[in-house]
Amino acid sequence: DTEVTQTPKHLVMGMTNKKSLKCEQHMGHRAMYWYKQKAKKPPELMFVYSYEKLSINESVPSRFSPECPNSSLLNLHLHALQPEDSALYLCASSQDRAGRNEKLFFGSGTQLSVL
Amino acid sequence: KQEVTQIPAALSVPEGENLVLNCSFTDSAIYNLQWFRQDPGKGLTSLLLIQSSQREQTSGRLNASLDKSSGRSTLYIAASQPGDSATYLCAPERNTDKLIFGTGTRLQVFP
Numbered sequence: 426d427t428e429v430t431q432t433p434k435h436l437v438m439g440m441t442n443k444k445s446l447k448c449e450q451h452m453g454h455r456a457m458y459w460y461k462q463k464a465k466k467p468p469e470l471m472f473v474y475s476y477e478k479l480s481i482n483e484s485v486p487s488r489f490s491p492e493c494p495n496s497s498l499l500n501l502h503l504h505a506l507q508p509e510d511s512a513l514y515l516c517a518s519s520q521d522r523a524g525r526n527e528k529l530f531f532g533s534g535t536q537l538s539v540l
Numbered sequence: 541k542q543e544v545t546q547i548p549a550a551l552s553v554p555e556g557e558n559l560v561l562n563c564s565f566t567d568s569a570i571y572n573l574q575w576f577r578q579d580p581g582k583g584l585t586s587l588l589l590i591q592s593s594q595r596e597q598t599s600g601r602l603n604a605s606l607d608k609s610s611g612r613s614t615l616y617i618a619a620s621q622p623g624d625s626a627t628y629l630c631a632p633e634r635n636t637d638k639l640i641f642g643t644g645t646r647l648q649v650f651p
Contacts, residue, residue, distance in 0.1 A: 429583070431583075467544075467629055467641035467642060467643060467644055468584070468629075468641050469641075470638055470639070473638075481638065513581070515583055515584070517583075517584075526571070526572050526589065526591050528574065528586040528589050529574070529584075529586055529639065530586070531576075531583035531584040531585070531586075532583050533582050533583040534581075534582065534583050536581065
């Protein structure tokens with residue numbers, strides 16, 4: 426199994442809603458990542474988890490809250506989002522921490538629309 | 541701050557052509573560089589990873605070269621096919637868990 430699975434594929438939410446994005450991998454990878462991608466732009470790093478501990482937060486607003494309950498699962502909790510947060514949210518994983526010549530495996534993303 | 545630029549931004553060619561996609565980066569102190577492809581509305585697929593000690597990597601019709609000193613990488617696609625149509629992204633990486641993605645090249649190969 427070389428897949429990173431993201432659910433849901435599409436999400437529409439209001440600015441007062443609370444929702445969560447889910448990411449799962451069963452490759453035994455110990456590093457997991459959240460990226461945000463706006464239309465026709467490259468992905469931008471949001472968070473990195475290494476061995477289930479948050480190692481990087483790229484100054485992301487607190488309305489985005491990541492969680493890594495175990496080594497296979499990564500969540501992104503969303504609360505009080507703004508319309509400008511509408512984007513494709515991508516999850517990725519690697520065998521070990523990036524920077525050690527590890528390929529990243531990406532999920533197909535969650536397309537989020539905030540109304 | 542690392543800045544990564546890809547040229548051309550878009551490319552439309554008939555199938556069968558050999559293609560050259562360019563990537564330049566401002567910070568040459570990188571650990572490795574990956575090339576990805578992304579289909580519209582989808583995630584990214586890693587194509588090639590070039591370690592800092594290497595100068596090139598090959599996979600099938602794809603060949604990527606890396607010149608750290610000049611801050612450049614090139615992706616060659618031989619005998620292009622319509623199935624190669626996608627956006628291609630380069631991503632140099634320092635030893636900081638961070639990939640910085642380039643601006644991308646949107647490729648269309650028509651029959």
